[in-house]
Amino acid sequence: MKRYLNLYFHFFKYNLISAIEYKTDFITWSLVTIGWIAFTLVFYQLLFSHISNIAGWDKAQMLILQGFYFYTDAVLWGLFYKNLYELPYKINHGTLDLELVKPINKQFLLSVKKINLNQINSLVMGSIIIIYGLKLGNFHAGISDILFAMMAFTAATVFLYSGWFITICLAFWVERLDNIIHFFPNFRQFSKFPLDAYQGLPRMLLGYAVPILLVTTLPSQFLLHQRQFSLLTVFSLISISLLIFSRWFFNTALRRYSSASS
Amino acid sequence: MSVITVKNLQKHYQVHQKEPGLVGSIKSLFHRQYEVVKAVDNISFQIDEGELIGFIGPNGAGKTTTLKCLSGLLYPTSGEVKVLGYTPWDRKHEFQRQFSLVMGQKNQLWWDLPAMETFILNKEIYEVPEEKFRPTLDKLVDLLDVKDILKVQVRKLSLGQRMKCELIAALLHNPKVLFLDEPTIGLDVVMQKTMRDFIKAYNKEFNSTIILTSHYMDDVKELCERVIIIDHGTILFDGKLQSVIDKYARNKIIEVVFGEDINQRKLAEFGDVKEYEFPRARITVPRKEAAHKASQLLKDFPVADLNILEPPIEAIIREVFTGKMKQKSN
Numbered sequence: 001m002k003r004y005l006n007l008y009f010h011f012f013k014y015n016l017i018s019a020i021e022y023k024t025d026f027i028t029w030s031l032v033t034i035g036w037i038a039f040t041l042v043f044y045q046l047l048f049s050h051i052s053n054i055a056g057w058d059k060a061q062m063l064i065l066q067g068f069y070f071y072t073d074a075v076l077w078g079l080f081y082k083n084l085y086e087l088p089y090k091i092n093h094g095t096l097d098l099e100l101v102k103p104i105n106k107q108f109l110l111s112v113k114k115i116n117l118n119q120i121n122s123l124v125m126g127s128i129i130i131i132y133g134l135k136l137g138n139f140h141a142g143i144s145d146i147l148f149a150m151m152a153f154t155a156a157t158v159f160l161y162s163g164w165f166i167t168i169c170l171a172f173w174v175e176r177l178d179n180i181i182h183f184f185p186n187f188r189q190f191s192k193f194p195l196d197a198y199q200g201l202p203r204m205l206l207g208y209a210v211p212i213l214l215v216t217t218l219p220s221q222f223l224l225h226q227r228q229f230s231l232l233t234v235f236s237l238i239s240i241s242l243l244i245f246s247r248w249f250f251n252t253a254l255r256r257y258s259s260a261s262s
Numbered sequence: 263m264s265v266i267t268v269k270n271l272q273k274h275y276q277v278h279q280k281e282p283g284l285v286g287s288i289k290s291l292f293h294r295q296y297e298v299v300k301a302v303d304n305i306s307f308q309i310d311e312g313e314l315i316g317f318i319g320p321n322g323a324g325k326t327t328t329l330k331c332l333s334g335l336l337y338p339t340s341g342e343v344k345v346l347g348y349t350p351w352d353r354k355h356e357f358q359r360q361f362s363l364v365m366g367q368k369n370q371l372w373w374d375l376p377a378m379e380t381f382i383l384n385k386e387i388y389e390v391p392e393e394k395f396r397p398t399l400d401k402l403v404d405l406l407d408v409k410d411i412l413k414v415q416v417r418k419l420s421l422g423q424r425m426k427c428e429l430i431a432a433l434l435h436n437p438k439v440l441f442l443d444e445p446t447i448g449l450d451v452v453m454q455k456t457m458r459d460f461i462k463a464y465n466k467e468f469n470s471t472i473i474l475t476s477h478y479m480d481d482v483k484e485l486c487e488r489v490i491i492i493d494h495g496t497i498l499f500d501g502k503l504q505s506v507i508d509k510y511a512r513n514k515i516i517e518v519v520f521g522e523d524i525n526q527r528k529l530a531e532f533g534d535v536k537e538y539e540f541p542r543a544r545i546t547v548p549r550k551e552a553a554h555k556a557s558q559l560l561k562d563f564p565v566a567d568l569n570i571l572e573p574p575i576e577a578i579i580r581e582v583f584t585g586k587m588k589q590k591s592n
């Protein structure tokens with residue numbers, strides 16, 4: 001574990017050096033991220049000038065939910081996007097070779113080597129929006145609320161990463177699958193709305209079978225004093241199971257790697 | 263002691279066949295035709311500790327596929343491979359710590375950072391202790407003469423400088439087995455020579471087992487006593503480089519310097535005149551008749567000097583691949 005933390009520290013350091021080297025790119029990306037967040041907030045402002053709630057969630061609660069959605073942006077685009085974006089290309093062009101011969105967990109190496117540091121903006125903006133939502137709704141989140149919300153969000157991160165990684169691994173079976181990278185992040189858009197907004201079959205599917213809705217709903221509920229411990233336990237178990245499955249799936253998929261000729 | 267053992271290794275691929283053009287593409291949507299390509303077809307060999315083997319073959323012969331099976335990147339269709347006692351495609355970390363793969367066309371250095379940062383990262387990945395890392399690094403830096411470029415961003419280095427740094431990154435953990443896949447590709451002749459000298463020195467210093475693939479015969483001639491010639495996935499020859507000449511060279515070259523101008527037509531009766539520009543001529547003659555032809559030349563012409571030469575190894579191997587020699591050996 002210590003070795004992997006140490007390696008992650010090195011990856012972080014190298015990505016920071018690269019980000020400083022290409023500061024214009026860093027600034028441009030930061031502006032795009034901030035612009036995208038601002039656009040979303042204007043949308044909510046406009047929406048709540050006409051309605052008072054969405055499935056019982058008022059503006060303050062929806063802002064908190066949205067804050068967690070920005071957190072998922074930070075995690076997916078910041079920690080994994082660059083790595084997973086390159087993976088289908090590497091599989092197709094045989095450039096995984098020099099990574100697969102390293103004495104290290106290959107899934108770790110291929111998933112976290114590159115970090116998109118400009119996504120720190122999503123993290124900061126998400127935090128500001130959550131704090132603003134808490135103030136607006138007059139919610140008082142204590143230390144334990146924050147800790148449980150963090151636990152729920154950690155489970156969400158594991159769930160999102162594992163699901164995304166599994167879909168990317170399909171590229172081992174298909175000659176070219178460039179767009180697969182966008183499938184899971186787009187699927188995540190369902191979680192822009194709370195679980196309560198969905199009824200019937202969609203609620204069963206997206207809330208419990210493939211619980212993408214819990215990614216934002218569950219951490220928000222802990223901050224809003226609607227503690228769902230049993231749901232947190234189930235969600236954590238699902239996420240860990242998915243992570244284990246992703247590891248098995250990746251190792252199975254590696255047998256398909258044909259390493260295009262040099 | 264055998265470090266590498268390969269028994270009946272096969273690697274077959276199913277490759278999609280498509281007729282050219284749009285019609286072909288549409289047809290392939292409904293009815294896909296596949297062909298089995300035998301990239302490696304039932305090869306066997308053994309390599310002992312400290313050997314430096316040249317793996318020669320034309321493009322698509324199966325050299326790189328074999329190296330990829332040996333380094334565990336590919337699962338074979340069938341066969342058995344042991345490298346340092348491990349089955350490579352199990353990808354055990356203990357095994358991966360003991361070998362290295364260098365590919366002339368692929369790189370592991372971080373593009374935006376100085377090469378030194380990749381070296382430090384590899385130290386962590388391969389868990390090289392500090393007291394071993396520094397002396398090894400110093401020795402490699404010294405051998406390759408790259409002290410001045412260690413702090414320069416990789417993207418600002420020349421191809422040759424990058425290749426030197428790639429080699430260092432691959433060798434910092436002192437691998438017992440080294441797979442070099444065209445390490446001199448694209449380099450100028452001076453840099454090729456530097457790399458060859460380094461590989462030779464490294465092999466001697468660390469007694470490492472090395473398999474080298476290269477299209478440059480100079481690499482093979484200078485470095486490898488033993489060569490494995492592979493084509494269409496099968497081994498055509500495995501033995502000493504000198505034996506390739508003994509086995510496959512059917513001709514010798516007689517190089518003559520004449521004392522005065524001669525009748526070229528008469529000279530052609532002795533063999534295939536490859537070159538004639540007074541006073542020099544080069545004639546290819548059947549190997550077995552070389553001595554006899556030479557003595558006849560001395561008798562019939564005003565010869566100032568005469569040499570009997572082996573044909574260049576490049577030419578012999580080219581003939582092996584073009585199939586002429588294969589027919590002969592059958």
